């Protein structure tokens with residue numbers, strides 16, 4: 001199997017008494033988008049700082065494109081791009097000047113730097129705003145500039161920190177398309193995000209961190225299948241039929257839940273064919289269905305359950 005471009009093996013990090021990371025493993029292949037999820041303080045920033053050589057791990061190893069972050073810092077820094085709270089651009093400078101400056105800092109001469117800046121401005125649809133100070137950019141433009149700034153050195157690995165926070169839905173989709181394009185071009189992306197919809201849409205694999213430990217890992221579909229619950233929601237035509245319907249459903253082997261008032265019954269189901277069983281049981285009990293809904297588990301269910309229940313156990317390292 002090809003070597004992963006991002007690899008953390010049993011990484012721990014302590015700040016005095018605080019154990020910010022506790023034996024974390026992460027592996028991201030070439031051209032893959034990996035989501036790092038967790039509450040504030042879970043250890044996401046600490047891990048990204050270690051992977052980008054801004055911090056040394058207390059123990060364990062981390063490699064980027066095969067380079068050890070503790071021993072080959074310069075090679076690692078050449079291979080990566082940082083965005084968001086991990087890096088900054090100058091608000092007073094124009095988009096073009098920011099990108100040119102970064103290219104010069106990375107060793108390009110002024111002609112090469114200007115040409116790389118213009119190429120990225122074009123790619124990210126910012127040419128028209130190239131000479132405006134970025135303090136005047138909209139949120140979506142600013143985020144596109146942030147990402148383009150991290151790509152000046154053509155990195156093979158990029159760390160994206162909450163790339164769509166605060167953006168409107170159109171701008172958010174625009175950023176998602178850019179991230180997908182990067183992965184298609186072979187860039188490995190480590191994405192920290194609070195938006196589970198974003199992780200669901202973009203990430204091939206997700207690592208869920210809690211208090212410095214990995215508590216779940218898998219594809220979005222695997223995580224949802226493990227933890228989430230499919231649910232059928234039935235609204236009856238008459239609230240008076242609720243006791244009859246509940247009895248019929250229980251008799252059919254289902255586990256109906258009702259609310260304090262109203263004509264709604266929700267029934268957890270394992271397979272979609274259970275839907276037919278529910279409808280048949282209600283028909284046979286002569287209760288009239290006004291509305292029928294079927295909901296798949298979401299990543300929110302996974303996240304809430306694993307991060308709020310004491311049962312959220314770290315996965316083996």
Ligand SMILES: Nc1ncnc2c1ncn2[C@@H]1O[C@H](COP(=O)(O)OP(=O)(O)OP(=O)(O)O)[C@@H](O)[C@H]1O
Pocket residue numbers: 015018019020038039040041042043044045046047
């Ligand atoms: N320099 C530091 N000194 C002491 N403690 C620190 C330091 N940096 C981080 N911590 C602690 O380590 C833990 C992990 O913090 P970290 O910033 O990595 O979490 P996070 O998941 O990135 O949170 P957020 O989503 O808020 O950025 C927290 O308890 C934090 O207080």
